[in-house]
Amino acid sequence: MKIIVMMKQVANKDAILRVNKASTWIEEADLSWEVNESDGYALEESLRLKEKHGGEVIVCSMGPQRVKGVIKDALARGADRAIHVVVDDLNQFSPYASASVLAEAVRNEQPDLIMTGLQSDDYGYAQTGVIMAEILGLPHATIVIEIDASAEKLRVKRELESGWYQWYTMPRPALLTIQSGISQIRYATLKGIMAAKKKEIKEIMPSGEAATLQPHQRIERIYLPEKQKQTQFLGNGDAKAGAVALAEKLRNEARVI
Amino acid sequence: MSNGILVFIEHRDGRFNKTSFEAVAAAQNLGRELQQSVAAVLLGSGVGNLAEMLAGYEVAKVVYAENEKLKEYTPDGYTDAMERVVRQLDPQYVVMPHTYLVRDYAPKLAARFKKGLISDCIRMKVTDGNVRFTRRIFLGKMDADVVSEGEPPTFVTFQSGAYRADQAAKGAGAQVETLQVEVGDVRMRPEAPFQEVKQAVDLTKADVIVAVGRGIKSKENIALAEKLAEVLGGDLAASRPICDAEWLPIDRQIGSSGQTVAPKLYIALGISGAIQHLVGMKNSGTIVAINKDAEAPIFDIADYGIVGDLFEAVPVLTEEIRKLKA
Ligand SMILES: Cc1cc2nc3c(=O)[nH]c(=O)nc-3n(C[C@H](O)[C@H](O)[C@H](O)COP(=O)(O)OP(=O)(O)OC[C@H]3O[C@@H](n4cnc5c(N)ncnc54)[C@H](O)[C@@H]3O)c2cc1C
Ligand SMILES: Nc1ncnc2c1ncn2[C@@H]1O[C@H](COP(=O)(O)O)[C@@H](O)[C@H]1O
Numbered sequence: 001m002k003i004i005v006m007m008k009q010v011a012n013k014d015a016i017l018r019v020n021k022a023s024t025w026i027e028e029a030d031l032s033w034e035v036n037e038s039d040g041y042a043l044e045e046s047l048r049l050k051e052k053h054g055g056e057v058i059v060c061s062m063g064p065q066r067v068k069g070v071i072k073d074a075l076a077r078g079a080d081r082a083i084h085v086v087v088d089d090l091n092q093f094s095p096y097a098s099a100s101v102l103a104e105a106v107r108n109e110q111p112d113l114i115m116t117g118l119q120s121d122d123y124g125y126a127q128t129g130v131i132m133a134e135i136l137g138l139p140h141a142t143i144v145i146e147i148d149a150s151a152e153k154l155r156v157k158r159e160l161e162s163g164w165y166q167w168y169t170m171p172r173p174a175l176l177t178i179q180s181g182i183s184q185i186r187y188a189t190l191k192g193i194m195a196a197k198k199k200e201i202k203e204i205m206p207s208g209e210a211a212t213l214q215p216h217q218r219i220e221r222i223y224l225p226e227k228q229k230q231t232q233f234l235g236n237g238d239a240k241a242g243a244v245a246l247a248e249k250l251r252n253e254a255r256v257i
Numbered sequence: 258m259s260n261g262i263l264v265f266i267e268h269r270d271g272r273f274n275k276t277s278f279e280a281v282a283a284a285q286n287l288g289r290e291l292q293q294s295v296a297a298v299l300l301g302s303g304v305g306n307l308a309e310m311l312a313g314y315e316v317a318k319v320v321y322a323e324n325e326k327l328k329e330y331t332p333d334g335y336t337d338a339m340e341r342v343v344r345q346l347d348p349q350y351v352v353m354p355h356t357y358l359v360r361d362y363a364p365k366l367a368a369r370f371k372k373g374l375i376s377d378c379i380r381m382k383v384t385d386g387n388v389r390f391t392r393r394i395f396l397g398k399m400d401a402d403v404v405s406e407g408e409p410p411t412f413v414t415f416q417s418g419a420y421r422a423d424q425a426a427k428g429a430g431a432q433v434e435t436l437q438v439e440v441g442d443v444r445m446r447p448e449a450p451f452q453e454v455k456q457a458v459d460l461t462k463a464d465v466i467v468a469v470g471r472g473i474k475s476k477e478n479i480a481l482a483e484k485l486a487e488v489l490g491g492d493l494a495a496s497r498p499i500c501d502a503e504w505l506p507i508d509r510q511i512g513s514s515g516q517t518v519a520p521k522l523y524i525a526l527g528i529s530g531a532i533q534h535l536v537g538m539k540n541s542g543t544i545v546a547i548n549k550d551a552e553a554p555i556f557d558i559a560d561y562g563i564v565g566d567l568f569e570a571v572p573v574l575t576e577e578i579r580k581l582k583a
Contacts, residue, residue, distance in 0.1 A: 013529075014550070017398055026399070095364070095373030121396055126355075127364035127373050130332075134368040139444040140332060142361045159514055161357050163452055163507075170445040181501030216372040216411075220389065220402045225554070229544075231562045239547075239565030240573045246545065246561055247577030254543040254560065256465070256522040257489060257578060 001055035001149065003046040004106050006116040006129070007039040007074055009067040013121070023221045025091055035070045038117030042178040044185045046115055047078045049149055056080045060106055062098070064088050068201070075196035076188035082201045083109075094217050095123075099131035100210030107136060113154075114175040118143050133175035140175040141168050145182050259409035261317070262288050262295045263348040265339070267358055268307055269330070269450075276354035278422035281314055283381070283415050284352040285426055290383035296320055296346060297431075300338045300438075302328040308433045315428030320346070326440040332362040333443045340369050341438045348410050350388075355414040367412040374412045375403050377532075379419045396531050397554035417513070417536055458492070458508045465491025465522045468511055468538070469499055472527015472548065472567055476504040481568070482526055485575045488582065489522070496528050512537035526567045530555025547571070 011017065012032040020027050046057045059074040061067045062085035071082045085105045087093075093101065106114065114136075116129035133140035145165075146157035155169050159179055188196075234249070235242020250257050264284035267274040281297065288295040294317035299308050301323065308321035322342050326334045335358075343351060343366070353359045355377045367374050378390045379400075390403045390413060405411040460466060467486040469479060479493070486493045493509060500510040511518060513533040523541035528534060530546070530553055538544070539558050546559040547567045556562045563570050 011395065013396070016552070017395060019399075026395075095376075096368060096371060099364075099368070099373070122394060124392070124394055124396070125373065125376055126360050127367075127376060130361070130364035131368045131373060134336075134365045140365075141445065143357060159357070160450055161513060162517070163515065164450050165453060166450045167448040168445050169448075181498065213371070214407055216407045217375050217403050217405050220404055222394065222399050222401045224552075225393070225397070225400045225557060227557050229558050229560060231546075231556050231559045233562045233564060235563050235565060235570075237564060239563055239567075239569035242547075242563035242565060243570040243573035244577055246563060246570075247574055247581055249561055250522070250543070250545070250578075251581050254522070256543050257581065 001049060001053050001113060002058070002109065002111045003049060003055065003113045003115065004058045004060055004109060004111040005039070005043045005046045005074070005079070006102060006114065007043060007059055007061045007070050008036040008117070008120050009033050009061065009063055009070040010036045010120060010122045019222055023223065024219060025222060033066060033069060035073065036117050036120050038119060038178055038180045040185050041180050041182045042115040042117050043074055043077065043079065044183055045147060045178055047186070048183065049113070049147065053149060055112070058083065058109060058111070060085070060102065062087050062102060062105070063090055071201055072196055073188060075199045076192040077186055078192060081199050084201055084203045085206060086203050087206060091219070092215070094213070094215040095125045095127050096131055096216060097210045097213045099128045100135050100208060100213070101206040102128065103132045103135040104208035104210065105204060112173050113149075114138070114173075116175070116177050118177040118179050129175055129177040136175070138173055138175045139170040140177070141170065142177040143179050144176045145179050147176065259347045259349045261293050261346065261348045262350045262352060263343065263346055264295060264297050265351065265353040265359070266297050266299045266311060267354065267356055268299070268301065268304065271304065271307070273307065274354070274356060275422050276356055276417050278425040279417065279420040280352050280354040280415055281316070281425040282420040282422065285315060286420070287350060287352065287381065287383070287388070291386060293349065296348070298322060298339070298342050300327045300335055305435070308435070312431040312433050313427055314431070315426040316431045318431050319433045321433055321435045322438040323435055324438050324440045326443055329447050330358055331443050331445050331447060332365055333445060334440050335362045336365045336369065337440045338438045339366050342436065343410060345436075351410050351412045353412070353414045355416050359414055363412060363414060370410065372407070372412065374414055375405060376414045377416045378413055379416050393532065396529065398552060416532060418539070453507070457506070460492055460494055460509065460511070460516050460518050463492040463518065463520050465489045466494050466518060466520045466541070467491055467524045467526065468494040468496065468528060469526050470496040470528030471498050473499070478568075479504060481571050485524070485571055485578075488575055488578045491520070491522070494518070496534050525555050525559070526571060528555055529553045530557065
């Protein structure tokens with residue numbers, strides 16, 4: 001089974017985000033980066049399917065040279081090779097343009113399965129995988145938490161709202177968007193890191209109609225959200241003093257204890 | 258020329274998904290501001306009664322798109338049907354609730370028009386006929402104002418809670434237009450939805466909840482929160498990653514894929530406050546957050562906050578409360 005995993009590099013969860021001068025995006029200069037959370041699970045699931053059924057796992061990431069970090073890490077964990085779609089600024093793409101560039105980047109590989117994360121932690125569009133499936137003419141399922149690929153048809157378990165689930169059956173090839181937490185993620189071993197050095201990373205440029213498409217939506221301005229509630233901050237940076245003050249407030253002001 | 262607003266109504270097992278009416282409220286709002294009419298669309302088979310109920314809302318008309326293949330939701334079926342309705346009505350905006358079902362098919366629908374969604378919006382503002390949609394980015398840490406460009410229709414989804422369902426205006430009775438839509442090949446076959454386990458713990462009745470997130474670091478540390486819950490006579494709950502890691506059972510998960518609670522007191526320890534968590538607890542009476550990141554979105558809805566290390570704060574808090582209760 002040939003599996004392609006789409007992996008995006010995003011700002012580190014704990015990074016302090018600063019708005020750029022034009023207020024159109026964040027200052028990216030000295031950020032630390034990591035792999036998008038659900039994409040890590042998509043990779044893990046791909047590796048497990050390969051271990052079970054044989055085949056090949058190919059990582060595909062789009063972004064500037066820094067995304068090689070995500071690619072190399074995936075190769076070290078066990079992916080076989082990689083495609084890097086080199087783009088300096090992801091911000092120039094709308095969700096549709098981005099998805100169609102990614103679709104063209106993997107089309108000729110003719111994979112049996114494409115996996116994406118269910119949502120990116122930066123843009124949070126929650127649509128790249130589904131648009132890719134439409135462009136490539138593949139059936140899809142979103143928010144997948146279990147995959148059974150032992151039969152000719154794929155059977156996948158989808159999460160619905162409020163603790164409900166549903167199984168879906170569909171033909172292959174197909175595209176699945178993976179939910180975080182589907183399985184325990186492996187770490188890269190030293191041996192894996194050494195082996196990764198010999199693996200192929202193919203660089204390609206965006207191609208196809210979409211690379212030149214006019215964007216259909218544009219970010220005008222980004223800013224810190226306005227608070228919905230007036231929060232009383234306690235302790236002024238001293239957590240212990242804050243705790244003492246909090247107990248008192250909960251008793252005498254909020255009257256909940 | 259494209260005109261009007263089309264709002265998508267979701268239902269399952271003969272019942273509306275209540276967030277559909279939040280979308281109706283949003284669509285009516287947009288309609289008023291732009292002085293355009295709102296039409297509601299319902300897809301299905303044998304749910305004419307739902308279409309009649311929808312007609313009681315203040316909409317220009319209800320379009321009921323019918324086909325045997327729409328009996329059960331599938332992305333293939335819904336996309337085909339919606340594409341036909343959108344092409345026929347030629348609206349300027351298509352408004353949808355950002356539910357799991359919409360996330361599953363709406364990007365595919367938009368792609369048929371060579372575009373994506375302006376997804377998961379939390380509000381909008383109209384100035385001189387131009388609409389600015391606001392969506393959360395970076396897991397809730399930033400807001401982005403987004404404008405639509407190019408040809409209509411613009412596809413927009415609204416986050417659960419962005420508009421209030423009870424503000425969807427009722428009307429004098431709209432006309433129901435039933436369309437027999439064509440639906441092509443449906444490639445996926447759904448099985449019946451089910452619930453994993455009978456919930457053993459019912460947190461919806463708890464007065465006090467102490468919830469832990471990834472900031473708790475390890476399974477062993479949960480004992481800290483447990484002690485706090487104990488002196489408060491409350492229950493222990495968690496964010497999703499804690500349940501995924503099986504540090505606590507899944508029936509203690511709060512949020513869109515877990516339980517929705519509204520205790521008198523909710524204490525969030527090391528929880529960042531992603532929207533999927535917030536929807537499950539934001540209606541709690543008093544909300545306390547202890548988090549070392551001053552910018553964590555959980556503080557947006559907290560009444561009391563401590564910016565700092567929970568491992569310092571929690572033992573002291575537990576002790577102080579024990580003293581007060583003694
Ligand atoms: C479709 C979908 C459904 C989902 N359903 C749910 C759901 O039902 N429930 C849910 O909770 N999530 C759900 N999620 C996941 C959600 O998006 C977040 O990923 C999750 O809520 C994050 O959990 P967290 O806050 O514990 O972890 P993180 O986001 O990693 O936050 C950890 C926090 O701990 C703080 N911290 C770290 N160390 C300390 C310390 N020593 N002292 C104090 N603070 C500290 C950090 O500053 C950070 O804010 C869902 C996501 C999707 C896409
Ligand atoms: N630049 C990118 N490179 C690789 N994969 C991407 C990229 N952008 C989005 N994806 C994939 O699409 C998923 C959903 O992203 P989004 O639609 O932005 O929420 C992510 O989890 C990734 O798997």
